Amino acid sequence: MTLLIDGDIQGWFTDDELRDAVQVYDPTLEIRTLDEDWDPKGIRMIAVSRLRPDLPARLPNLELVQKLGAGVETIVGHSALPDHVRVARLKPQAPAREIAEYCLAYVLREQRNMRFHESEQKAQRWTSVAPRENHKTTVGILGLGHIGGFTARLFRQFGFQVLGWSRSQKQLADIETFHGPTGLRNLLNRADHVCAILPSTDATRGMFNAGMFDEMKSGSTFVNAGRGDLVDETALVEALDRNCPGHAVLDVLSEEPLPTTSPLWEHPRVTLTPHVSGWHLGDAFGDVAQNYRNLMAGAPLLHEVDRKRGY
Numbered sequence: 001m002t003l004l005i006d007g008d009i010q011g012w013f014t015d016d017e018l019r020d021a022v023q024v025y026d027p028t029l030e031i032r033t034l035d036e037d038w039d040p041k042g043i044r045m046i047a048v049s050r051l052r053p054d055l056p057a058r059l060p061n062l063e064l065v066q067k068l069g070a071g072v073e074t075i076v077g078h079s080a081l082p083d084h085v086r087v088a089r090l091k092p093q094a095p096a097r098e099i100a101e102y103c104l105a106y107v108l109r110e111q112r113n114m115r116f117h118e119s120e121q122k123a124q125r126w127t128s129v130a131p132r133e134n135h136k137t138t139v140g141i142l143g144l145g146h147i148g149g150f151t152a153r154l155f156r157q158f159g160f161q162v163l164g165w166s167r168s169q170k171q172l173a174d175i176e177t178f179h180g181p182t183g184l185r186n187l188l189n190r191a192d193h194v195c196a197i198l199p200s201t202d203a204t205r206g207m208f209n210a211g212m213f214d215e216m217k218s219g220s221t222f223v224n225a226g227r228g229d230l231v232d233e234t235a236l237v238e239a240l241d242r243n244c245p246g247h248a249v250l251d252v253l254s255e256e257p258l259p260t261t262s263p264l265w266e267h268p269r270v271t272l273t274p275h276v277s278g279w280h281l282g283d284a285f286g287d288v289a290q291n292y293r294n295l296m297a298g299a300p301l302l303h304e305v306d307r308k309r310g311y
Helices: 015-023 093-111 114-122 146-157 180-190 210-214 233-241 282-297
Strands: 002-006 031-033 043-048 064-067 086-088 138-142 161-166 176-179 193-196 221-224 247-250 270-272
Touching: 002 015, 015 031, 015 282, 043 282, 064 282, 093 114, 093 146, 093 193, 093 221, 093 282, 138 146, 138 180, 146 161, 161 180, 176 180, 210 233, 233 247
Parallel strands: 002 031, 002 043, 043 064, 064 086, 138 161, 138 193, 161 176, 193 221, 221 247, 247 270
Antiparallel strands: none
16 A cells, blocks of 8 residues: 655645655655656555645545645545545644644734834834733634644633633633534624634635624734635625724635735735644654554544534
């Protein structure tokens, strides 16, 4: 059995680096990269960051698509992927910590008035503004899975009042949790900062529309480190012009790279980053090697995805 690796993200790991990282955990694995010679009939598993449109049709014996990350929406919805092919994702600690730190960094930027002070420096004005106190500030976390739960706990460690929301009821120690449509509105009404860490599913796509932004507190901060299609970007621009939210930090967009024609590039209330909030995979490459062995042995896979639910 051969594992085919295809990273397909410019500026991230090369395919050779990905292969080396997996083979650290098992040097015996037979691994090929896309630009090498390989027998299509021998490929039963592929490890990808994105699934190319033509790749499934080239692999008649494909059994498993291993996502090199957490989000699998473009894989489970891939029109050319046969129904019998299984999908697995990664749940590494490294990017969960990095995404939590990303959200914390941009919330602290607002707490300490850093954007304001940067603008005052450019204008050569010496203006003192009191920072906000964490224990008097409410942060809402949307999505309480592996990454969202980590993020909620990190904010709690920094003394924030933390609210959490998920589609179905979940419990986290020292964190008030909500679920369902009514619970989401309650959270948005109360939160000074909202961090979205949600997957892309039928239930979440376009979730943040004009009506949802109207539920947010005036002057609040919206951080999206989940999936870009969560947000109606036209509605977001209109909402920002109403100061509801007052600022948006977007690490994920509906189209990446963001087209140069997008008004988000120059909007004064938008901060953009190029999908970098979670970067490193840490020891998760060991899960790729383990799923190779599990597939060969007919054992249960690590972090297998329900293709109908999308996660």
